[in-house]
Amino acid sequence: MPTLDAAACAALMDDLTRITVDAAKTILGLAGTHAVRNKPDGSPVTAADEAAEAVICEGIARILPGVPIISEERAAQGPPRPPERGSYFLVDPLDGTREFIAGRGEYTTNIALLTDRIPILGVICAPALTEIWRGIVGEGADRYEDLAAKQSLPIHVRPRPRNQSIVLVSRSHLDAKTQDFVGALTGARTTSSGSSIKFCRIAEGKADLYPRLAPTHDWDIAAGHAILVAAGGSLTTPDGEPVVYGSKTLTIPAFVARGSA
Numbered sequence: 001m002p003t004l005d006a007a008a009c010a011a012l013m014d015d016l017t018r019i020t021v022d023a024a025k026t027i028l029g030l031a032g033t034h035a036v037r038n039k040p041d042g043s044p045v046t047a048a049d050e051a052a053e054a055v056i057c058e059g060i061a062r063i064l065p066g067v068p069i070i071s072e073e074r075a076a077q078g079p080p081r082p083p084e085r086g087s088y089f090l091v092d093p094l095d096g097t098r099e100f101i102a103g104r105g106e107y108t109t110n111i112a113l114l115t116d117r118i119p120i121l122g123v124i125c126a127p128a129l130t131e132i133w134r135g136i137v138g139e140g141a142d143r144y145e146d147l148a149a150k151q152s153l154p155i156h157v158r159p160r161p162r163n164q165s166i167v168l169v170s171r172s173h174l175d176a177k178t179q180d181f182v183g184a185l186t187g188a189r190t191t192s193s194g195s196s197i198k199f200c201r202i203a204e205g206k207a208d209l210y211p212r213l214a215p216t217h218d219w220d221i222a223a224g225h226a227i228l229v230a231a232g233g234s235l236t237t238p239d240g241e242p243v244v245y246g247s248k249t250l251t252i253p254a255f256v257a258r259g260s261a
Contacts, residue, residue, distance in 0.1 A: 001086025002067050009113060009121040009136045012063065016111055016123050017134060019059035021147050023052040023093060023109045024127035027100070031128075036101055039076050044097050049073055052093035052109060060089055060111075072219050075250065082218075082246045087115045090245075092219040096195030098172045105129050106171065106194030112222035117246040122226030124196050133200040135230030141203055157233040157259035158205035164189050165208040168198040177213035177254075181238075185209075199224025202259045203231035210257040213238060218250045224257070233259050 004012075030048040039045050053073045060069055070080050071091035082088050089111065094100060096107030105128030113121035125132045125147070133155070135141030142152035164187050169178060171192040182190055191207065199221070201207040222245065225235045235243055235257045243255050 001083045001088070002064075003085070004067075004087040004113060004115055004120075006120065006136050006138050010139060012113075013121070013123075013134060013136065015063050016060075016113075016121070017132065017144075019056055019063075020109050020111055020123045020125045020132065022059065023055045024125045024147060026051050026055050027094060027107075027109065027127045031100070032103075041076075044101060045073065045076075046094070046097060046101065048100065049094040049097060053091065056091050056093055056109070056111060060091075070219065070250070072217070075217075075219075079248070079250060081248075082114070082117065082250075084246070085116055087113060089113055090119075090219040090222040092196075092217075092223070095220060096172075096197075099194040104194060106197055108195045108197060110196055110219065110223035112219070112226055114222060114245060117244075119222045119226035119229070119245070122223035122230070124200055124223050124227060126195075126197055126200075129197075131200075133203060133227050135203065135227035137226055137229050139230065141227050141231035143200075143204055155204040156231050157202060157228075158208070160260040161208060163187060166191060166206070168193050168201060168207050168210040170194070170198075170212060173212070173214065173216075175214040178211055181211050181213055196220065196224040199228050199235075199257055202233055202257055203228045205259070208259045211238070211255075213254040215251045215253050216255075218245050218247075218252060221252060221255065228257055233257065 132144040
């Protein structure tokens with residue numbers, strides 16, 4: 001399998017950003033027209049999910065032929081097996097489908113590049129909010145305030161707050177274990193949010209912690225993982241161990257995303 005490093009990622013970033021924006025525009029064009037179906041696991045899917053996925057996969061195949069792509073909707077047809085060595089993409093074309101269906105703007109389009117099953121590049125776009133976050137591990141992270149913006153702004157996690165920390169939790173998937181975890185924190189203010197935007201808010205210094213103690217899929221967090229680490233943060237298991245990608249089910253049992261150490 002091809003192996004891409006940080007330098008190769010930097011050369012690809014603008015192309016991957018354009019692909020992400022094209023997918024975002026496709027989603028916006030289908031907003032309000034979606035018919036909802038349920039996948040075998042019970043999660044919803046719409047035409048916007050599938051159309052955005054097609055845009056992303058075709059775009060990546062055009063600029064990087066031969067690099068494997070694992071995407072959410074294609075994976076629903078049969079779990080793929082990512083390579084143990086080399087590089088591959090994880091794509092979530094519409095993260096936060098429930099938010100999209102409900103007419104809330106907290107949904108995203110996510111592209112991550114992993115090398116040896118470790119996220120090294122991430123691009124996240126929030127179509128309805130017209131924001132884009134990007135990062136390459138070891139090279140830094142940045143943010144565009146508008147889909148058509150020509151200039152990005154560097155972002156970085158904020159220092160640990162002296163008083164109240166801001167803890168982000170899932171709006172649609174908050175479970176009892178995560179609630180207990182947050183409840184045990186001292187001096188924390190909890191804010192609910194949808195999709196991978198939670199990683200981006202920590203990466204840009206607007207929040208401090210995002211715990212999830214219930215399973216989620218690799219493609220749900222890989223792009224946010226890369227952006228957060230590029231911005232100076234971290235993502236580990238609740239015990240502080242590295243998160244392992246590429247299991248047979250492509251699921252992450254639990255994680256905690258942090259800004260400052």
